[in-house]
Amino acid sequence: MSERIMTEPTEPTEPTGPTGPTEPTGPTGPAGLAGKAAELDAADPLAACRELFTLDAGTVYLDGNSLGALPSHVPARMQEVITREWGALRIRSWEESGWWTAPERIGDRIAPIVGAGPGTVVVGDSTSVNVFKALVAAVRTAVADRDEILVDAATFPTDGYIAESAARMTSRRLVPYTPGDPIGPRTAAVLINHVDYRTGRLHDLPGLTAAAHAAGARTVWDLCHSAGALPVGLAAHGVDFAVGCTYKYLNGGPGSPAFLYVRPGLQSSFDSPLPGWNSHADPFGMTPEYHPATGAPRGRVGTPDILSMLALESALDVWDGVSIKDVRAKSLVLTDFFLECVRHLPVEPVTPAPHAERGSQVSLRCDNAGAVMKELISRGVVGDFRQPDVLRFGFTPLYVGFGDALRAARILGEALG
Numbered sequence: 001m002s003e004r005i006m007t008e009p010t011e012p013t014e015p016t017g018p019t020g021p022t023e024p025t026g027p028t029g030p031a032g033l034a035g036k037a038a039e040l041d042a043a044d045p046l047a048a049c050r051e052l053f054t055l056d057a058g059t060v061y062l063d064g065n066s067l068g069a070l071p072s073h074v075p076a077r078m079q080e081v082i083t084r085e086w087g088a089l090r091i092r093s094w095e096e097s098g099w100w101t102a103p104e105r106i107g108d109r110i111a112p113i114v115g116a117g118p119g120t121v122v123v124g125d126s127t128s129v130n131v132f133k134a135l136v137a138a139v140r141t142a143v144a145d146r147d148e149i150l151v152d153a154a155t156f157p158t159d160g161y162i163a164e165s166a167a168r169m170t171s172r173r174l175v176p177y178t179p180g181d182p183i184g185p186r187t188a189a190v191l192i193n194h195v196d197y198r199t200g201r202l203h204d205l206p207g208l209t210a211a212a213h214a215a216g217a218r219t220v221w222d223l224c225h226s227a228g229a230l231p232v233g234l235a236a237h238g239v240d241f242a243v244g245c246t247y248k249y250l251n252g253g254p255g256s257p258a259f260l261y262v263r264p265g266l267q268s269s270f271d272s273p274l275p276g277w278n279s280h281a282d283p284f285g286m287t288p289e290y291h292p293a294t295g296a297p298r299g300r301v302g303t304p305d306i307l308s309m310l311a312l313e314s315a316l317d318v319w320d321g322v323s324i325k326d327v328r329a330k331s332l333v334l335t336d337f338f339l340e341c342v343r344h345l346p347v348e349p350v351t352p353a354p355h356a357e358r359g360s361q362v363s364l365r366c367d368n369a370g371a372v373m374k375e376l377i378s379r380g381v382v383g384d385f386r387q388p389d390v391l392r393f394g395f396t397p398l399y400v401g402f403g404d405a406l407r408a409a410r411i412l413g414e415a416l417g
């Protein structure tokens, strides 16, 4: 790391070095961009986090918003879980290895990342299942004569399907909602994706939560594309319910269990539509009557998927000493830089330019996007394609650098040309 660059980060440097003297120079020419990438990488306080992940030098991995990369220490931990906790201790591990309390314990590790207090987050089941629990519970705690559920009109499909079923079960009408539209007196609950999975648009969680509350409605936020990517502030903004993925920006592994947040003031009235035995106040009492547990465990259902859950717990170690504010700061500079690098290419940014409206991905529209993404992947730039014409590039600040962004943009230029 160069001290000169560290202490003078805003000083423009002459484009020299890696790209050679025959490249056009100037601040936005390829040589200028290479110099800028090197400077930004050298000044990046999160640069060392990359070493914590298993990544190969030949690939630029920009799909962490779909499946986060593997933290390198997880396999050894899983070896121990399988051979010692399962293999040797067997059933004793429910107690001795802390398996039984893992959903709440791991919830407490995720809580600070999304701005929630201890005892408010529980881990388990998929995001889809947690959307169901949260939305039905939101309607059950809403004012009784409110007969509408609003759902983000551009929602990730599973939320929409589940909301339709939840509306049918609770005899409410499902109404598509564009975040920012007025919320009326008939609304029981509003389900919104914090960051749009397709466009990368970030919605105004504080403002929309306040607007829903002013209209007397409950809020359910889906944090799949914001948890681990930016500060969420669940407690500070008074969000009622939230759910989120752990296999995207939290790197928990394929299908790792999701999380559910219930605001402290609603925990005692939280009426789960899936009251399994794991959420019972006395699960081993094995009584025919159901008495819900207090606190976060009330969001549990059945026996937790311990292997996935413990892989997630281990993966969360990469957050030790990391500030989500630093993650956000880098994410914005990184996505700005990538947008600058693709500025002259025949692509149309779909992701909003204002920082207040941008998550941690860049979506670009272009002709033949599906074929372009296949070509990119074959050349070691891994993003993904979403119907009908969107290239998605996820920027996970813990392991993606500015040199990666530049390389991805250059290869995109070649694939398009």
Ligand SMILES: *Cc1c(COP(=O)(O)O)cnc(C)c1O
Pocket: 126, 127, 128, 129, 156, 158, 159, 193, 197, 222, 224, 225, 245, 258
């Ligand atoms: C990824 C994602 C999901 C995934 O739900 P699963 O139940 O884990 O398959 C749900 N909602 C949103 C907004 C997502 O981005």
